[in-house]
Amino acid sequence: MNAARKDPKPLHRRSALAGEAGRASRFVEDALATPEQADSAAFFDVDNTIMQGASIFHLAWGLYQRDFFTTREILGAVWKQAYFRLAGVEDPEHIAEARASALQFIAGHTVAELHEVGQEIFEERMADRIWPGTKALAQMHRDQGQRVWLVTAAPQDIAEVIAARLGLTGAMGTVVESVDGVYTGRLVGEMLHGPEKAVAVAALAEREGLDLARCSAYSDSFNDLPMLSLVGDPCAINPDHRLRAHARAQGWRVRDYRTGRKAARAGLLTGAVGGAVAGAVTAGIALRGRRR
Template sequence: MTEAAATELHTEPATPRDPGAAAFFDVDNTVIRGASIWQLALGLWRRDFFTLRDVSAMAWKQVRFALLGENLAHVEQIRQQALGFIAGHSVAEIHAIGEEIFDEAMHDRIWPGTQALTRTHLEAGQEVWLVTATPVEVATVIADRLGLTGALGSVAESVDGVYTGRMVGDFLHGAAKARAVEALAAERGFDLSRCAAYSDSANDIPMLSLVGHPVAINPDGALRDHARAHGWAIHDYRTGRRAAKVGAQAVGATALAGVLAAAARRRRR
């Protein structure tokens, strides 16, 4: 398949009605600009779950993510930190905080083009699922707010409604996403050859390769190359590669400046 065989799309094609199919969407940089775990971490910091030093370190990882795409080591570090920070807190409390954080910080970061894609699948009678390494509580809030069917996410262990600080099963990333989609398809009777999947990251090639209609959304360089080589569709809602980098730098710098300014105000009080 030649590079020209891949189509970079700027409008959403009609999706044929097919209730036996489904669509699976990654979250970070696919549905939401940037990393949802960063927005969760920042929201938890504002609620005194951890320190300025902790969140400052996470801020630089968020800037790098926006500029260069996913870094598994950084994602894993933030995940481990988040697990430790929520240990001893109730599931109900974190779910409620997740709803607040969506309204405060995530709602305005939804890519309108991706949201339109989810609607075309819903209007075609299909289920639409988020599949993400983000904690399942946060992923479920995003799915609920966007009117989607549901979400698969990383699961933190809880006992009697209180988090232990440990994981249940795999961190939902890479090949683990593909396994989760296969299990969901078997459970709900989806024909994967008729399904669609969307992601920004080459780490999700295993999930994208499962379905008959894989689509790269705002792809990193490796996924863009893979999509072009295999004739996959590409949706890029950014205004250009250079503009995207400059914008990401500004977003990252603004986020870190906001954290530091907020900390200074708190110290003055």
């Protein structure tokens, strides 16, 4: 009986001490919190950098499951993009048509609808595909008081959902025209891909008073070399072979969070769905999936 009466006291003391230690730790962390750095920021690509695979693939698949587009719309987009990709046609009019059709699958739907559905799709298809290592790097910048932006070819609205869910500052993505809150499917400006990312980052830096020499940028793709070369601290994340070679030659940081097999598959996927062809390829995959 005496032993039974004595046991709770040490447990109680240990619990109290643990509580005090936790409060002390939080106090120290708050006291050491770094003020926001007004002149620096970090810029992260999304596909295969923040997230495994292509965000537009996951978005298109989720929208397809919700009957956002028809088989006829898919076939039309697939034909345009496949011809553009496989034939290697460089005719300006055809390129413009291919780019304009890349995000046709959200035409006719409202901005509010895509935002709501985008939250669901993030939980269903994207949350578990976030690379923990890259997420930790983004959080490191946030802990240092830096703003962190996503820069992606995916639609601006879904990019903002991803940024918000990860606790980041914001996102820059491809802007799809809307009239009275309804998407037309037409792009406003160019897709945010390749050199366009560098243009967007430079414009943001000028607007926000950022010193690009003190900024960081992260990407997996050689196509993002203009953005990576714009900042003082570039880093290749899960890089394709061309970016890996360039990063090593320049002495840039390289981080790879994949296994060898995953790295090979991701490289193939990036080539298949990168840039302007991403929307149509995802639609084609979805169509094949339904027919099986």
